[in-house]
Amino acid sequence: MPEPAIRRPYRREGEEKRRDALIAAAMALVAEGGPEAATVRAIAARAGVTPGLIRHYFQSKEELTHAAYRQVMEAMTHEAMRAAATIPEADPAGRLAAFVAANFRPPVMTTLLVGVWAGYMHLGRNDPVMHAIHEATYLGYRDRLQELIAALPRPADPARDRREAIACNALIDGLWIEGGSLPENFDSGEVLRIALDGIAAMLGIRFPDSAYHPFPESETPA
């Protein structure tokens, strides 16, 4: 005996807004409850629409997942690059330090991003599209890191730069994962210090003390 059909009112939004809202909803749900929590119905509810709309903007739920994963991964590289661009080219070590530091503060080192990364991680093992996104973003990030390393004032050696970029990338990844998974096991700023010390040692350089401050240009939070 259904009620005489009082239909939920709605507003038409631009395609871009709706796509973004759905992606954001999917990311938030994955971060909070893992991939199994990001059901079509839950995503729609979080985005304030009904489930059917997802398949109006995405051919399948899988396609929405791909879009969300790509956005998360690219956001991280983009944020680190943006931080590096803050420092003048004349200071290669400073640029590298800024790139590294960006990974250990918001908006990169947040429960949301670590959670989404962890939730989607394993999908790269079977889904070819996810694998391609993983590979592309990993290599993109690493190449950028290698460029910063190659710019350091020392004799050129591409093979060495490659190995060191891989090592620095791995160190950053490992610290980011554990710092994000078990934050209560590390003091504030400790992870950043360990990252910078480790990278400096592996590259045989020294970062200025100013690089060790979590929030370089803006105010330090109380």
Add this chain to the structure above:
Amino acid sequence: MPEPAIRRPYRREGEEKRRDALIAAAMALVAEGGPEAATVRAIAARAGVTPGLIRHYFQSKEELTHAAYRQVMEAMTHEAMRAAATIPEADPAGRLAAFVAANFRPPVMTTLLVGVWAGYMHLGRNDPVMHAIHEATYLGYRDRLQELIAALPRPADPARDRREAIACNALIDGLWIEGGSLPENFDSGEVLRIALDGIAAMLGIRFPDSAYHPFPESETPA
């Protein structure tokens, strides 16, 4: 119109055997197809039993998941410790190198283990038991690493040892993940070399050339 009930024949196995078989089946399925592939029915089929038997040996599917995760994580630490114990205590750097190297060859650096780790990773974010297992195994591994570092012939400094253990652990983790996720992007032995070089640089030591051979005591595979 069901056939007149020709029941599947079976053999009674010991409790231990059945539990191990179910855990192994769950691990294999997670490694191959992610957690969503490890359904009660799929696990039972892989283990050669019917679904109901799972709940005869485990109170719930969740409990089976916990058992499998714990086994995977502990196996890694155990294998690295076993490798370290191969080297006499009089050679601290050699022990450390053996510990590190064990992470970059079978049975630790296998698609199965990396896959299972990736599949279960995110569960630690919501499930308290999984979180506890993750924390316990992570800290156990890191403590063992710190002991090996503290044994190096140099002035004692526990705070420094702690930071260096965190850094070395992160480097190992990051290389293990990327080496396992994108093996086609690395040459054979390259990951091990990068790990040992990085750790040596961060600790200010030098490993003997012999440490760089992937398979120390046994034969090298063709």
Add this chain to the structure above:
DNA sequence: TGAGTTATTATTCACCTGTATAATTGATGG
């Protein structure tokens, strides 16, 4: 203002999930 488009909702479907419970059969000991 009114007709047309389509973004959005509502409903339905076939399938899969973990769990609970009942029925059976293999092993064991007398």
Add this chain to the structure above:
DNA sequence: CCATCAATTATACAGGTGAATAATAACTCA
């Protein structure tokens, strides 16, 4: 050889899943 016990199978259930389709109402533009 039979009785007992529990390991194992079989069946059923309630709920959730992504997807497909039909109905509707919010805009757009003439």
